[in-house]
Amino acid sequence: MRRLVVLLLLDLGAAWAQIAAPLERFSPGPLPEGARVQTEARSGRLYAVRYEGPVNASLMGRILASATGVPGHAQGFVAWYGKNQVLLRQGPVELNVEGAFLLKLAVGAWAEMEVRPLLTEEALFGEDRHVLGEKGVVVRVFSDFQCPYCQRLAQEVLPALKAMAREGRLRLAYRHFPLYEIHPEAVPAAMASECAAAQGAFWAYHDLLMAGSGWDYPALARRLGLDPKAFQACLEDPASRAPVEADRALAERLGLPGTPSVFVGPFRLPNPFDLERYRDYLALAEAL
Template identity: 60%
Template sequence: MRRLFPLALLLGLALAQIGRPVEAFQKALGPLPPGAKVEVEAKGGRLLSATYRGPENASFLARFLEKGTGMPFGQAFLDWYAKNKEALKGKRLTLNLGEDFLLELYPSPFQARLLPRSVPESAFGQDRLVLGQKGPFFRVFSDFQCPYCQRLAREVLPALKARAREGELRLSYRHFPLTEIHPEALPAAHASECAQEQGAFWPYHDLLMAGRLGDYLGLARALGLDGEAFARCLQSPEVRKRVEEERALALRLGLRGTPTVFAGPYKVPNPFDLAQVLDYLELAR
């Protein structure tokens, strides 16, 4: 795949139409160029992907991208297209739109398909640190020392935990310690696994995400866990291996930072936007 736009463009994030009711996208798109049509793929009445078929029209495609993603990709696309138009004739391409969307371009007859980035759920392997019994998986690849992960834990996860307890979804924590920049990330992840050994992962998770890093045995005792068993677990190479295997998985999936979040197979563009998270969870049902 080719990368089309840099991550800096994500700073202008707005509410994406993908995941929202199809009618909202169709209304936002406005009139089509002569001889063109736009076909949509929906799940549960929500936009999953959109395909433009018709004459090559860069200005309309710029609007198509912005209305479909809710992001300011338009001018960057126009600049890219102007530089590459002649070299692209007759070629089929898949382009990255930032980290969260793909654009597939097909020649003869011309068409452009916009869709969210996704990963087959089988690629995630076994989910172990799960809250909830049924519903789509909401997988959070996270790092206990990451301030943005701590923000997600404060601002979004409480609402999702409540829904998980009500049977609407399954909340899955996946370790992705950024050991290059966070020295406490790996020890904290290891300690959380030791809390899991005593059935207390999520309470321990909440203490860690509140910034209480370092005194891992003290946190366990504060939760009433068996201190001796916890201390032995902290020395376990098998437990450390579990965390390292999860980090290796995140790297194989091409994840670049934390938190990275998936609703079912779909990567969620803005995990801090609860409304968008719930939209993507609806797609994942």
């Protein structure tokens, strides 16, 4: 019987060849006698890696890191393996690696391991409301207007994604994930963006907030030429909070650890700041 365990290794350092990258880039490195590594591809891109061979935590950690593209996963796996011998003796396990990968592991006299991306069913996301683009894979950004890393993403990565959306290569969707426990303006800013959306100006208002333009929401609305009375009435309407809370509840159901978190189609992106990985995962999503 397989059991699902959440494995948090948390290291977004420099990437190696990895899932979603062209298959020819993948190399498991040297293997001991009797060991075998097999790969599965979709449209020429790495989709899954399977290992059969001697029980060797260091080797398995290295193969895991080669598959995910996160070097720190090697050491993280070794540490986890050393602490979970009792669990492993009970039978095969399935590990959710940071919400992005599924690791299947069975250890006895021989080890069997498989790494593949986790798939999130489209129906779980519900309706996308703030969308740029009319066709292509949906890239969903779960974000917080007061989060400095989200602001960095909006300034460094989203311009390229917006251009791709305009070219018809993807659809870009925004989802609220306000971390109000540490960001007091997260919910008010999200509500203000909903009020801007009611006047057809969500993305323009989003860009002002993410540029660090301050928290005077009516003043930002005036900069965009929005109807000030309608905007103020919307801000004061408790119903404006409902879509914000709904998005946050979805983020929690998905088990997202923080912001920004990005999905490319059904795949959670391991590193949302690496633009090349968007292209890799877009190609993989299109191949499904």
